[in-house]
Amino acid sequence: MNIYDISKKAGVSIATVSRVLNDSPRVSEKTRDKVLSVMEQNSYTPNVYARGLGLGSMNTIGILCADSSDIYLANAVYYLERDLRQHGYSSILCCTGYELESKQNCMKLLLSKRTDAIILVGSTFIEKRAEHNNYILEAGMEVPVMLINGYLEGSNLYCSLCDEHQAVYDVTSRLLNQGFDNPIHLYRALSYSGLQKKEGFLQAISEKGLNPQDRVHECSGDMDDVIDFLDSLYDSGKRFNAIITSNDELAIGAIKFARAKGLRIPEGISIVGHNNSKLARYCEPELTSIDNKLEMICIHTVTTLMRIFDNKNVANKTMFSAELIKRQTTSFN
Amino acid sequence: MNIYDISKKAGVSIATVSRVLNDSPRVSEKTRDKVLSVMEQNSYTPNVYARGLGLGSMNTIGILCADSSDIYLANAVYYLERDLRQHGYSSILCCTGYELESKQNCMKLLLSKRTDAIILVGSTFIEKRAEHNNYILEAGMEVPVMLINGYLEGSNLYCSLCDEHQAVYDVTSRLLNQGFDNPIHLYRALSYSGLQKKEGFLQAISEKGLNPQDRVHECSGDMDDVIDFLDSLYDSGKRFNAIITSNDELAIGAIKFARAKGLRIPEGISIVGHNNSKLARYCEPELTSIDNKLEMICIHTVTTLMRIFDNKNVANKTMFSAELIKRQTTSFN
DNA sequence: AAGTGATATGTAAGCACTTACATTTTTAAT
DNA sequence: ATTAAAAATGTAAGTGCTTACATATCACTT
Numbered sequence: 062m063n064i065y066d067i068s069k070k071a072g073v074s075i076a077t078v079s080r081v082l083n084d085s086p087r088v089s090e091k092t093r094d095k096v097l098s099v100m101e102q103n104s105y106t107p108n109v110y111a112r113g114l115g116l117g118s119m120n121t122i123g124i125l126c127a128d129s130s131d132i133y134l135a136n137a138v139y140y141l142e143r144d145l146r147q148h149g150y151s152s153i154l155c156c157t158g159y160e161l162e163s164k165q166n167c168m169k170l171l172l173s174k175r176t177d178a179i180i181l182v183g184s185t186f187i188e189k190r191a192e193h194n195n196y197i198l199e200a201g202m203e204v205p206v207m208l209i210n211g212y213l214e215g216s217n218l219y220c221s222l223c224d225e226h227q228a229v230y231d232v233t234s235r236l237l238n239q240g241f242d243n244p245i246h247l248y249r250a251l252s253y254s255g256l257q258k259k260e261g262f263l264q265a266i267s268e269k270g271l272n273p274q275d276r277v278h279e280c281s282g283d284m285d286d287v288i289d290f291l292d293s294l295y296d297s298g299k300r301f302n303a304i305i306t307s308n309d310e311l312a313i314g315a316i317k318f319a320r321a322k323g324l325r326i327p328e329g330i331s332i333v334g335h336n337n338s339k340l341a342r343y344c345e346p347e348l349t350s351i352d353n354k355l356e357m358i359c360i361h362t363v364t365t366l367m368r369i370f371d372n373k374n375v376a377n378k379t380m381f382s383a384e385l386i387k388r389q390t391t392s393f394n
Numbered sequence: 395m396n397i398y399d400i401s402k403k404a405g406v407s408i409a410t411v412s413r414v415l416n417d418s419p420r421v422s423e424k425t426r427d428k429v430l431s432v433m434e435q436n437s438y439t440p441n442v443y444a445r446g447l448g449l450g451s452m453n454t455i456g457i458l459c460a461d462s463s464d465i466y467l468a469n470a471v472y473y474l475e476r477d478l479r480q481h482g483y484s485s486i487l488c489c490t491g492y493e494l495e496s497k498q499n500c501m502k503l504l505l506s507k508r509t510d511a512i513i514l515v516g517s518t519f520i521e522k523r524a525e526h527n528n529y530i531l532e533a534g535m536e537v538p539v540m541l542i543n544g545y546l547e548g549s550n551l552y553c554s555l556c557d558e559h560q561a562v563y564d565v566t567s568r569l570l571n572q573g574f575d576n577p578i579h580l581y582r583a584l585s586y587s588g589l590q591k592k593e594g595f596l597q598a599i600s601e602k603g604l605n606p607q608d609r610v611h612e613c614s615g616d617m618d619d620v621i622d623f624l625d626s627l628y629d630s631g632k633r634f635n636a637i638i639t640s641n642d643e644l645a646i647g648a649i650k651f652a653r654a655k656g657l658r659i660p661e662g663i664s665i666v667g668h669n670n671s672k673l674a675r676y677c678e679p680e681l682t683s684i685d686n687k688l689e690m691i692c693i694h695t696v697t698t699l700m701r702i703f704d705n706k707n708v709a710n711k712t713m714f715s716a717e718l719i720k721r722q723t724t725s726f727n
Numbered sequence: 728a729a730g731t732g733a734t735a736t737g738t739a740a741g742c743a744c745t746t747a748c749a750t751t752t753t754t755a756a757t
Numbered sequence: 758a759t760t761a762a763a764a765a766t767g768t769a770a771g772t773g774c775t776t777a778c779a780t781a782t783c784a785c786t787t
Contacts, residue, residue, distance in 0.1 A: 063773055074737045079775055089735060106506045110446030111773030114742045119443065121486070128472065132672075135468035139461065142489050151503060153454070154487045156475050170484060173439045284675060313676050320678070339465075342617060343646050345653070345678035396743055407767045412745060422753095422765060444743030447772045 062105050071099040082107055113175065120150045122366070123171030125164070127183035129156050131282075133308065133336045133355070137182045137209055140359035148367055150177070159250070165196045178205040178366050189251060205369050207362050210353075211253040212378060219369070220378045221362045223353035225254050225335075228383035229261030229305060232333050232351065235393060236303045237269050241331045244303035246277045247287065247311045258307045258335065275299065280311055287314025288321070295322060302330050309334035313344045316390065332390040346389030354381045395438050404432040415440055446508065453483045455699070456504030458497070460516035462489050464615075466641065466669045466688070470515045470542055473692035481700055483510070492583070498529045511538040511699050522584060538702050540695050543686075544586040545711060552702070553711045554695045556686035558587050558668075561716035562594030562638060565666050565684065568726060569636045570602050574664045577636035579610045580620065580644045591640045591668065608632065613644055620647025621654070628655060635663050642667040646677045649723065665723040679722030687714045 064082075068075045073092060080088045081096040088096075099105075113119035122145050129138050142152045153174055155167040171179055179200055194213060200206050201217045212220040229246075236244055246262040248255050263273050278294075280287050291304075291314070304319075306312040312334030316326065324330045326346055334341055337352035361379055368375045387393050397415075401408045406425060413421045414429040421429075432438075446452040455478050462471050475485045486507055488500040504512055512533055527546060533539050534550045541553040562579075569577055579595040581588050596606050611627075613620050624637075624647070637652075639645040645667030649659065657663045659679055667674055670685035694712055701708045720726050 065773080075774080076737060076739095076776075077735085079773095080736090083775080087735065092735080108447070108773055109506065109508050110443045110452065110744095111742090112775080113443030114441070114447055114744085114773080115775035117742080124487075129462070129475070130469045130472035132465055132468070135465070135471075136463045138468075138471075138487070139463035139489055142462070142487055146488065146500075146503075151507065152487050154457075154471070154475055154485050155479065156472060167479075170479075173442065174484065175442050310676075340673070340676055343643075343673055343676050398743085408744080409746075409767060409769095410765085413766090416745080420765065425765080441743050444772090445745080447743080447774085448745035450745095450772080 062103050063108065067096065067099055067103065067105055070103070071096045082112075118175065118177050121174065121176050122150050122152055123174065123176035123179040124152050124154050125167055125171060125179055125181050126154065126156050127159055127164075129154065131183070132310075132338050132340060134183050136338070136355055137359055140356050141180060141182070141209075141363065144360055144363035145366075148363060161193055168196050168200050172200060172203060176204065177370070178207065180207045180209065180362060180366075181211065182209045183252070189256075205366065207366060208253075209358055209362060213253075218377075219362075219365055219375065221358045221365065221381075222254065222379075223358060223381045223383050224257075225351075225353060225383065226257040226261040226264075228351045228353070228385070229258045229335075230265045231261075232385055233262050233265035233303075233305055234268070236305075236331055236333070236391070237265060237271075239331075239393070241303035242269070242271070243301045244276065244305055245301045246305050246307075247280050247315065248277070248307035249280060249282055249311060251279070255307055262305055276301075280314075282310060284310060284314045284317065287311055288318045291315060291318040292321075303332070304330065305333045307335050309336050309338045309340040309348060309350055312348050312350070312390070313340060316344055316346070316348065326390050327392045331392070334390075337384075337386050341386070341388060349388045349391040349393075350386050352384045352386050354383065357381055395436050396441065400429065400432055400436065400438055403436070404429045415445075451508065451510050454507065454509050455483050455485055456507065456509035456512040457485050457487050458500055458504060458512055458514050459487065459489050460492055460497075462487065464516070465643075465671050465673060467516050469671070469688055470692055473689050474513060474515070474542075474696065477693055477696035478699075481696060494526055501529050501533050505533060505536060509537065510703070511540065513540045513542065513695060513699075514544065515542045516585075522589075538699065540699060541586075542691055542695060546586075551710075552695075552698055552708065554691045554698065554714075555587065555712075556691065556714045556716050557590075558684075558686060558716065559590040559594040559597075561684045561686070561718070562591045562668075563598045564594075565718055566595050566598035566636075566638055567601070569638075569664055569666070569724070570598060570604075572664075572726070574636035575602070575604070576634045577609065577638055577664075578634045579638050579640075580613050580623075580648065581610070581640035582613060582615055582644060584612070588640055595638055609634075613647075615643060617643060617647045617650065620644055621651045624648060624651040625654075636665070637663065638666045640668050642669050642671045642673040642681060642683055645681050645683070645723070646673060649677055649679070649681065659723050660725045664725070666718075667723075670717075670719050674719070674721060682721045682724040682726075683719050685717045685719050687716065690714055 064075045064078050068078045078096055081093050109119050126134050126138055129135050145152050155171055157164040157167040206218050208218050208220045210222050248259055259277055280290055304315040312332050315332050319326050319330050334348045334350035337350040341348040341350040365375050397408045397411050401411045411429055414426050442452050459467050459471055462468050478485050488504055490497040490500040539551050541551050543555050545553040581592055613623055637648040645665050648665050652659050652663050667681045667683035670683040674681040674683040698708050
């Protein structure tokens with residue numbers, strides 16, 4: 062069943078059928094109804110490939126995500142797909158993992174699918190080494206590329222993110238002022254946002270005149286690794302009374318560590334997570350966490366994309382403010 | 395840059411270029427190399443829409459998922475996308491939510507995208523009312539439809555699932571034999587697998603001669619609702635010493651409830667989750683949970699799909715065995 | 728009733744590929 | 758060197774849609 066069949070059955074030309082398909086105003090109401098009812102009766106579905114050929118696009122967006130099984134990224138994917146679909150776009154998902162080559166391949170794949178734009182989810186994309194960003198910049202020359210939780214100065218990328226630097230600076234300062242004067246920071250990966258978090262932490266402690274030495278540590282995503290790491294740090298004689306992490310999983314590892322060592326939370330040690338994922342309420346005690354407004358960022362990203370498609374003007378960078386969600390692992394008033 | 399440009403630059407016909415594109419053996423090695431290098435130099439990417447038109451397909455699979463922000467379903471989506479991509483297929487994701495109409499619309503959307511198959515993730519798809527399954531069966535007439543964690547007797551759907559009935563029957567029986575003689579079951583939704591879990595529970599308790607009355611309860615997915623529900627059940631005088639749930643989130647709600655009431659886990663009350671998600675280790679005490687082999691099911695689903703595409707013969711239903719992962723909310727030996 | 732502009736419809740040429748069939752070239756056997 | 762079969766390549770007709778341009782129809786005006 063194609064446009065020719067429909068045109069015959071409706072007694073019109075294929076151009077008219079096509080116009081109906083594309084909501085053209087240049088069809089009389091009578092004809093439109095006729096054509097639509099023929100389509101309905103024959104449960105006709107236009108062929109996307111043919112339309113894509115003719116139109117040069119078929120309203121699909123590529124979502125490049127490091128790991129959609131990560132609870133935070135999974136939420137991002139969910140919000141994005143939902144909002145895109147509401148705007149008439151569908152989503153091709155591609156999970157890259159954390160290897161550069163795999164990311165590049167996935168990007169190539171999405172570009173070859175002629176997606177109208179590409180959204181990068183997971184701040185792990187913008188890395189320290191500039192050459193690791195090239196494939197993103199190149200993609201940006203072909204289609205609009207949106208970064209969630211990332212930013213690249215002076216690039217043609219569109220960025221929606223949260224002010225993680227400020228957020229971490231703020232909690233760290235508050236903890237310091239409250240007597241938790243010996244904090245450490247655990248992070249997962251030095252992505253753009255990871256870097257911001259770390260810098261926020263460092264700024265706060267340096268303002269208090271603390272030595273940053275041995276206060277910042279990279280951890281694997283596995284909870285047991287986090288526990289092991291903290292155990293060995295502790296057993297080597299190192300002491301600390303606050304742990305600020307770059308995501309909630311790490312913070313839960315920290316909680317497990319503290320409980321196992323008999324440290325009291327939050328009196329003896331404060332713990333702050335990041336992302337304010339559902340996990341924050343699953344653990345015990347429930348986790349104080351920085352909410353970085355993921356849903357808002359995703360909605361904004363999709364809105365921006367639509368404006369770009371409409372050739373409206375658009376900011377290259379939009380930054381939201383995080384919010385500290387206080388629970389039981391800290392004793393802020 | 396299209397196939398004509400390439401053919402000119404390589405000094406061959408478009409048919410030859412197309413053959414190179416399609417890995418046809420009917421091209422000499424010399425010509426193939428020549429064409430490939432011209433493509434490379436001009437960084438040519440074949441147009442998916444044109445290829446899709448000519449070939450009638452472009453190796454894309456639709457993934458219909460109730461809610462990809464659900465930690466269990468997010469994992470399924472992750473495994474599926476990964477395995478599909480390894481086999482040269484890309485994935486269009488569509489999150490339906492739990493409303494029938496929305497599910498139907500998403501299915502239509504995916505079919506209109508001419509996906510080569512559709513995978514339904516989230517057992518919520520096969521419901522009690524037969525008419526709610528019609529849209530799935532109709533889709534099954536057009537393309538292969540695979541069900542993850544679902545089954546529909548006598549249909550043309552391909553199903554990969556885990557024997558949840560047996561799994562729940564087994565733990566429930568073990569708990570009963572261990573003296574936890576007053577169990578209740580909480581479930582999220584009466585999907586196919588939800589039904590299996592419930593039936594497994596009921597069979598176990600009826601074999602022990604217990605009254606099933608008031609032992610099985612539907613809960614919302616929200617943790618606070620679960621806690622509230624159990625609170626009011628408890629406050630109304632109802633007592634129980636084992637809670638078997640249909641997912642880990644519910645079980646964590648149960649843990650929170652038990653701790654708040656001062657019930658001792660696992661001596662006073664045993665709690666068993668389902669899915670063995672990461673969550674099971676985040677809570678306190680860590681949760682005993684039924685592992686229903688999601689990764690294996692997903693891999694099997696993709697393999698099955700590839701066999702279908704190759705016209706190899708394939709089982710309509712494949713069932714795996716679950717495994718009980720013992721942690722701290724039960725005291726099995 | 729003829730003429731005008733607006734509106735509706737049709738024709739045909741893209742869009743970038745695939746592939747059956749026809750033709751040419753190569754290889755190997757005589 | 759001749760010939761047949763096999764291999765490589767080319768030609769041209771799809772694939773199902775969009776849309777510029779041409780043409781037909783309609784509603785008014787005079």
